[in-house]
Amino acid sequence: MVSLQHRAKPTPARAAPKAPAPATPLDASAWVEAAFDLLAEGGIDAVRVDPLAKRLGVTRGSFYWHFKDRDALHKAMLKQWRKAATYQVGDRIEREAADAGEKLRRTLALPYSGPKAKRAAAIEMAIRFWARRDEEAAHAVQLIDHQRLLYYAKLFAERGHAPDAARRRAYLFYAALMSEAIIVTDEQTDIRHELADLVIGTRDEG
Amino acid sequence: MVSLQHRAKPTPARAAPKAPAPATPLDASAWVEAAFDLLAEGGIDAVRVDPLAKRLGVTRGSFYWHFKDRDALHKAMLKQWRKAATYQVGDRIEREAADAGEKLRRTLALPYSGPKAKRAAAIEMAIRFWARRDEEAAHAVQLIDHQRLLYYAKLFAERGHAPDAARRRAYLFYAALMSEAIIVTDEQTDIRHELADLVIGTRDEG
DNA sequence: GCCCTGCCATACACAGGTGTATGGTGATCC
């Protein structure tokens, strides 16, 4: 068994992460997806070519085919994140809920549980920490935050708040949403679901 | 000039960071302090012995005198953080403000400006991201959060809120406080100082 | 004046990561 085949076995080597079975060839988006896993686990500095290649079951040769260098991957990740984050804002919920109050309430109820949400939260944190030293990352974060705050403010405005009050409410709402990725409560001191009324408000006070 | 002195020049090599002139010998706390700088800049993985030594103007030989290994430094950092964070909660403000409302208001007004606050915020974020994969870091964060939430809840209780409502308010207050380290507003869309009334509340709403 | 101890430098072996150069596959087109 000198094993000089093109690759030992076509798929099972890459079956570890979650790739169903895309024949054999990898595209750039597969690298980006795996890169987000590493980002969530160890921050932007953990997004390294070598571990990435090992996780995908290939060698660095593949990476440097799809990307010029590590920085190119980082840029691709930012682009992908902006796209996904933009998409996420009021798309699914926008269809599933009718009035603004319900939309806000369901947005606040979304996260925290499930490994998928934890991954997303970790990515958010990692990118925001990354943004402290990277210009482009900072720019992306700023755009996303602005966009989300605008959207939430719109919802609060629909609920009858004056523009200024709506913007304040939106910020507080966003802060409460984000805090779930940061503040650690001891599991059964779970206040989150009781928080909706306080943040969203049952009556106006703008 | 074969230069076989003990160290080329006693102090100026270490004058870069901010050490005034502590003669020559370094103690463990000096390493920990510098480690927090690296932590704030690049996360826990950036806290490496070599860059740390270079920043302090010494070699790794010094480090391995004061610490067994890298992990020992990490533990020392956690210990120091817990100590400082514990100290910080309602010490300065506890003396400078009289009633609970004023204490909360001044707490919310504290951060964000100044490089010292930015450093502290970065450290908070870095430790919380670190806590996602490190047991001890997670434990430290949990303790600190619990302690802070208790303190804030006490203040809200002093303002006449019922225990449950006080805990909810405390969480929201803490979330608003933390959010300043995460959410990026475009500098002149600064809502923070207008946020106090909304978070702290000018009237009760149980 | 010696010895011991606190503090640090130096050198070494090793691991892991980057980027480049180059070669080797399978599939495809024609």
Next chain:
DNA sequence: GGATCACCATACACCTGTGTATGGCAGGGC
């Protein structure tokens, strides 16, 4: 059925970091 191309493996030179072993300087006790 030979040429071409997309995709990946392999090998190389280089750099940065870890931990260990050891040596060396300084200063204080005595």
